[in-house]
Amino acid sequence: MLATFIRWASVGLVCVAAQVAAAAGTAAPPLLRETLSLDEGWRFHLGDIKPDSFPGGQGVNLYGPDITYHGAKAGTAWGAAARGYDDKAWQRVTLPHDWVVEQPFDEKALKQQGYRPRGVAWYRRTFQLPAADRGKNIELQFDGVATRATVYVNGSEVHHSFNGYASFQINVTPMARYGDDINTIAVRVDADHTEGWWYEGGGIYRHTWLVKRSPVHIATDGVYANPVKAADGKWVIPAEVTLANTGAEAASALVDVEVFDAAGKRVAGGRSAPVSVISQGDAVAKVPVSVAAPQLWSVDKPTLYTVRTTVLLGGKPVDAVDTTAGFRTIRFDAKKGFFLNDQPLKLKGTSNHQDHSGVGVAVPDSIWDFRVRKLKEMGSNAFRSAHNPPAKELLDAADRHGMLVMNETRHFNASPEYLKQLQWLVRRDRNHPSVILWSLFNEEGLQGQEEGMEMARVMNAVVKQLDTTRPTTGAQNKGHLSPDGKANPKNAAQVVDVVGINYETDLYDKIRAAYPDKPIVSTEDTSQVMTRGEYTTDWKQVVASYDDVFPGWAATSSARNSWEAIMKQTSFAGRFSWTGFAYRGEPTPFGWPSASSHFGALDLCGFPKTEFYVRQAMFVEDKPVLTLVPHWNWPGKEGQNIKVMGLTNADTVALSLNGKLIEEKKVHPFQMVDWQVPYAPGRLEAVAKKGGREVGRFAVETTGAPVALRLTPDRDTLAGDGRDAAPVTVEAIDAQGRPVPTANLAVEFELSGPGANIGVGNGDPNSHDPEKGNKVRIYNGLAQVILQSRRAGSGDLVLRATSAGLKPGDTTIKVRPVPALPAVAVVAP
Structure with missing residues (x-):
C-alpha cells in the first residue's frame, strides 16, 4: 500500500447523536418514564452568601435563640438556600458549568490546581410539576459537582456530596410541590476542598436531570445486563433488575427483558417470575436471556446491542429503561x-x-x-x-x-x-x-x-x-x-x-x-x-x-x-x-x-x-505510518545541524533534502531513526519501504510568511439540540496554502447563526489568556475554538477569523433541526 501522509486531521461527518441513535436502534416502543434535562435555567452566584433573611417570618432574630429552634425544622433553610430568596440579580448559566476556568490566573493560587482561584459558589433553579405528577416518583440526578456540594429542595437540606466525580440521586417525592406552586433547588458548592493534585474545576460541571416514573420502578443504575459466554459457548444475559417502590402499598411486578440488535430488530427476550416489592423497599428480579450467535464487540468492530427492561403491574407496563450492551469476553x-x-x-x-x-x-x-x-x-x-x-x-x-x-x-x-x-x-x-x-x-x-x-x-x-x-x-x-x-x-x-x-x-x-x-x-x-x-x-x-x-x-x-x-x-x-x-x-x-x-x-x-x-x-500495525519531526522553518540556522526524527513502522527510510539523498537508514522497531541534517530551506522528504517496497512518503517544507487564516471544523454538521459541539482548528497559511508551523499571532472571531463560541485555546502550557471570548492567539501554528449549537437551532453557523495583515478565514457548519431534548421548563420564582 502506498500512502501519502499529512498532519492535519480529516473532518468527521457523523455527529454523536446520530451514532447513538444508530447504536440503540429505533424499533422499540417509547419509554414510559420521563427523563428531563435540568441543565438550562440556573442562576449562579460566585462567592458564599451571608444569610440576611429567614423564612420564619417577621421578628425572628437571626443571631438569637429563636434561630436554634426555627433553623432545625424541615423547609426552613435560610439565606441562599431558602425557597423565597431573591436571586434575580444572579448570573444565568446553562450546565455543565465550570466557573474556575473563567477565572484569571493568579500566581498565589494553588499550583497543582493550575493557578486559578477556586472558592465557594451557589446555584439555584426553580420549576413546576403539573398536578398530574402527584403519585409519581420524582428524582433529581446530578452527574457531577466539583468538589463538595450541599443540596436543598424547597428549603430542606436533602443531600451532601463528598465526591466531585460521583453522581448522586435524590428522591424528592415527599417534598415536591404541584400545580402552581414553585419548587426550588439550591446548591452550595465548595471548590476550596480539593480531592486531587490536578485541575478539578468548580461547579455543577456534568449534566443534571429530573426523572418522573411510576412509584414501582427500576432503580437508578438498577439494571445489570452484562452478556456472558457460557461454558458451552452459548451467550446469555443473566439480567438482574433492581425494583424500587416509593408507593404506599406493596406491589407484585413482572419484568420483561428484550434484546435489540444495532438495526433495532428484537433478537431475544424473557420474563421474570412475579416479584414482590414492599413499600419503601426494593427487590431484585432475575431474567436470564439467551442470545443466539450475536455479533461480537471488539476494538475494531464495536457492535452494540440494546437491552430494554420493562416493569409490568397487573399486566400493564409502568416503567422501562434501555441499557447498552456488547457481547465480548x-x-x-x-x-x-x-x-x-x-x-x-x-x-x-x-x-x-x-x-x-x-x-x-x-x-x-x-x-x-x-x-x-x-x-x-x-x-x-x-x-x-x-x-x-x-x-x-x-x-x-x-x-x-x-x-x-x-x-x-x-x-x-x-x-x-x-x-x-x-x-x-x-x-x-x-x-x-x-x-x-x-x-x-x-x-x-x-x-x-x-x-x-x-x-x-x-x-x-x-x-x-x-x-x-x-x-x-x-x-x-x-x-x-x-x-x-x-x-x-x-x-x-x-x-x-x-x-x-x-x-x-x-x-x-x-x-x-x-x-x-x-x-x-x-x-x-x-x-x-x-x-x-x-x-x-x-x-x-x-x-x-x-x-x-x-x-x-x-x-x-x-x-x-x-x-x-x-x-x-x-x-x-x-x-x-x-x-x-x-x-x-x-x-x-x-x-x-x-x-x-x-x-x-x-x-x-x-x-x-x-x-x-x-x-x-x-x-499501528495494519497500515503504514510515517512522520518527520520537526518542521523545516529555521531561518538564521542555515548550515547548522538540525536533528530530524523519522517516526515510522516501516523497515527503512530514505531522507532527501531538495531532491538530494542524505541517507537511507534501517528502522529500529522502537527507537526508529534520526539524522543530523545541515539546514537549508526547501523540501525535506522521507520515503519509507517495507519488504523492499515503497509504502509511504512524507515531506516537510519551508513555508513562506503567513498571508491568510484557515478554519477547519472537526465536523461540518451539528445537531440543533443546544449540546452538540465541535472544535474548529485555526491555522495561519502561506501563499501556497501551507500551514505555517512557527506562526504566533492574535486572532479574533465573529460568529453568526444558531450557535455559540463556548471556549478558545491554543495548547500553550504557559498561556494566561482568557479561555472565554472572541480572541485567541495562534501558538506554534495552531489554535482552537469550540462551537456549540443553539437549542432548537437550524441553519448555517458561520465563523470568521481575522488577524491584522492576513486574509480572513471562514467556515460554515450546518446546524440541522432535531427533536428537542425533553427538558424541565424554566419558570420564574
Missing part, C-alpha cells in the same frame, strides 16, 4: 497477557484527566467523542480514567469506538461512605463493554502495608458483590517487593486480581518473578514531557519535542524506551502511559508561568505533539 492471563474474545491483545493505553481547552471540566458530550477518536487515531486501544470515575458520556464514546477502559475510583478508603461511592461506580458502569478493569487506588501511601492490603481486600470484595466479570487492580508505584526481592506478603497487590505497576521499570523482572501466578499490567508509565512545536529546552518554560526529556520518577528516558520495556515483558497485559492529553494543573516540569502540564501525546486542545507520532508508529 475478556481474560487476563499471568503467562500470556490480555485476551479479548479469546484473541491476544496488547493494551496500548493512555491515562487521562478530564479537562479540555476552553471549557475546563465542563466538557460537552461530543468533545468526549472527539478525544476518544483522537486517541484511536494514534493507535491507542485503552483509556485509564485517572484518577477518578469518568463522565458516563466518555464511556458511551468508548463503547461506540472500541476503546477499552480501566475505570478508577477516586478514593482509597474502606469506610462506609466511600464504599458507597465504590458501589455506585460499579453499578453505574458495569454494563459498558468498554470497561475491562476496576482500579481501586493510585499511588497510595498505605499500598505497601498491611493496612492498605486490608483496605484493598474489603474494596475488592465489594466490587465482586456487584460484578464478577471484570478483575480489579491498583495503580501501585512501590511496595510490591520485600527487601529480599520476594513478594511483600502485606501489600495491596496480594489481594487485587491484576498486579498494577506504576513506573518501576527497572523492577519489572523482579515483580514478574515475585508474582508468577498473577496477571500484570503497567497501570502508569512514561511521563514524557514536551511542548508542542518547541524543539529547544530552555528549562524555564518549554521542553523540546524530541522525546528525550522526562521527570526523575519516569524510570525511562523516552516514550520509545517505555514501550520497548513493556513489549519485552511478553506476559504483561500492556500499559497505560502518562498521558494521552495534556491537562491543567500539576505543571510539570516547571512552575509559574506554566499553568498546565507538559505531559501528553496531545496538547490541551487535542493537537498532536511528537509523542503522538511516536506512539502511532509503535501502535
Whole structure:
C-alpha cells in the first residue's frame, strides 16, 4: 500500500447523536418514564452568601435563640438556600458549568490546581410539576459537582456530596410541590476542598436531570445486563433488575427483558417470575436471556446491542429503561497477557484527566467523542480514567469506538461512605463493554502495608458483590517487593486480581518473578514531557519535542524506551502511559508561568505533539505510518545541524533534502531513526519501504510568511439540540496554502447563526489568556475554538477569523433541526 501522509486531521461527518441513535436502534416502543434535562435555567452566584433573611417570618432574630429552634425544622433553610430568596440579580448559566476556568490566573493560587482561584459558589433553579405528577416518583440526578456540594429542595437540606466525580440521586417525592406552586433547588458548592493534585474545576460541571416514573420502578443504575459466554459457548444475559417502590402499598411486578440488535430488530427476550416489592423497599428480579450467535464487540468492530427492561403491574407496563450492551469476553492471563474474545491483545493505553481547552471540566458530550477518536487515531486501544470515575458520556464514546477502559475510583478508603461511592461506580458502569478493569487506588501511601492490603481486600470484595466479570487492580508505584526481592506478603497487590505497576521499570523482572501466578499490567508509565512545536529546552518554560526529556520518577528516558520495556515483558497485559492529553494543573516540569502540564501525546486542545507520532508508529500495525519531526522553518540556522526524527513502522527510510539523498537508514522497531541534517530551506522528504517496497512518503517544507487564516471544523454538521459541539482548528497559511508551523499571532472571531463560541485555546502550557471570548492567539501554528449549537437551532453557523495583515478565514457548519431534548421548563420564582 502506498500512502501519502499529512498532519492535519480529516473532518468527521457523523455527529454523536446520530451514532447513538444508530447504536440503540429505533424499533422499540417509547419509554414510559420521563427523563428531563435540568441543565438550562440556573442562576449562579460566585462567592458564599451571608444569610440576611429567614423564612420564619417577621421578628425572628437571626443571631438569637429563636434561630436554634426555627433553623432545625424541615423547609426552613435560610439565606441562599431558602425557597423565597431573591436571586434575580444572579448570573444565568446553562450546565455543565465550570466557573474556575473563567477565572484569571493568579500566581498565589494553588499550583497543582493550575493557578486559578477556586472558592465557594451557589446555584439555584426553580420549576413546576403539573398536578398530574402527584403519585409519581420524582428524582433529581446530578452527574457531577466539583468538589463538595450541599443540596436543598424547597428549603430542606436533602443531600451532601463528598465526591466531585460521583453522581448522586435524590428522591424528592415527599417534598415536591404541584400545580402552581414553585419548587426550588439550591446548591452550595465548595471548590476550596480539593480531592486531587490536578485541575478539578468548580461547579455543577456534568449534566443534571429530573426523572418522573411510576412509584414501582427500576432503580437508578438498577439494571445489570452484562452478556456472558457460557461454558458451552452459548451467550446469555443473566439480567438482574433492581425494583424500587416509593408507593404506599406493596406491589407484585413482572419484568420483561428484550434484546435489540444495532438495526433495532428484537433478537431475544424473557420474563421474570412475579416479584414482590414492599413499600419503601426494593427487590431484585432475575431474567436470564439467551442470545443466539450475536455479533461480537471488539476494538475494531464495536457492535452494540440494546437491552430494554420493562416493569409490568397487573399486566400493564409502568416503567422501562434501555441499557447498552456488547457481547465480548475478556481474560487476563499471568503467562500470556490480555485476551479479548479469546484473541491476544496488547493494551496500548493512555491515562487521562478530564479537562479540555476552553471549557475546563465542563466538557460537552461530543468533545468526549472527539478525544476518544483522537486517541484511536494514534493507535491507542485503552483509556485509564485517572484518577477518578469518568463522565458516563466518555464511556458511551468508548463503547461506540472500541476503546477499552480501566475505570478508577477516586478514593482509597474502606469506610462506609466511600464504599458507597465504590458501589455506585460499579453499578453505574458495569454494563459498558468498554470497561475491562476496576482500579481501586493510585499511588497510595498505605499500598505497601498491611493496612492498605486490608483496605484493598474489603474494596475488592465489594466490587465482586456487584460484578464478577471484570478483575480489579491498583495503580501501585512501590511496595510490591520485600527487601529480599520476594513478594511483600502485606501489600495491596496480594489481594487485587491484576498486579498494577506504576513506573518501576527497572523492577519489572523482579515483580514478574515475585508474582508468577498473577496477571500484570503497567497501570502508569512514561511521563514524557514536551511542548508542542518547541524543539529547544530552555528549562524555564518549554521542553523540546524530541522525546528525550522526562521527570526523575519516569524510570525511562523516552516514550520509545517505555514501550520497548513493556513489549519485552511478553506476559504483561500492556500499559497505560502518562498521558494521552495534556491537562491543567500539576505543571510539570516547571512552575509559574506554566499553568498546565507538559505531559501528553496531545496538547490541551487535542493537537498532536511528537509523542503522538511516536506512539502511532509503535501502535499501528495494519497500515503504514510515517512522520518527520520537526518542521523545516529555521531561518538564521542555515548550515547548522538540525536533528530530524523519522517516526515510522516501516523497515527503512530514505531522507532527501531538495531532491538530494542524505541517507537511507534501517528502522529500529522502537527507537526508529534520526539524522543530523545541515539546514537549508526547501523540501525535506522521507520515503519509507517495507519488504523492499515503497509504502509511504512524507515531506516537510519551508513555508513562506503567513498571508491568510484557515478554519477547519472537526465536523461540518451539528445537531440543533443546544449540546452538540465541535472544535474548529485555526491555522495561519502561506501563499501556497501551507500551514505555517512557527506562526504566533492574535486572532479574533465573529460568529453568526444558531450557535455559540463556548471556549478558545491554543495548547500553550504557559498561556494566561482568557479561555472565554472572541480572541485567541495562534501558538506554534495552531489554535482552537469550540462551537456549540443553539437549542432548537437550524441553519448555517458561520465563523470568521481575522488577524491584522492576513486574509480572513471562514467556515460554515450546518446546524440541522432535531427533536428537542425533553427538558424541565424554566419558570420564574
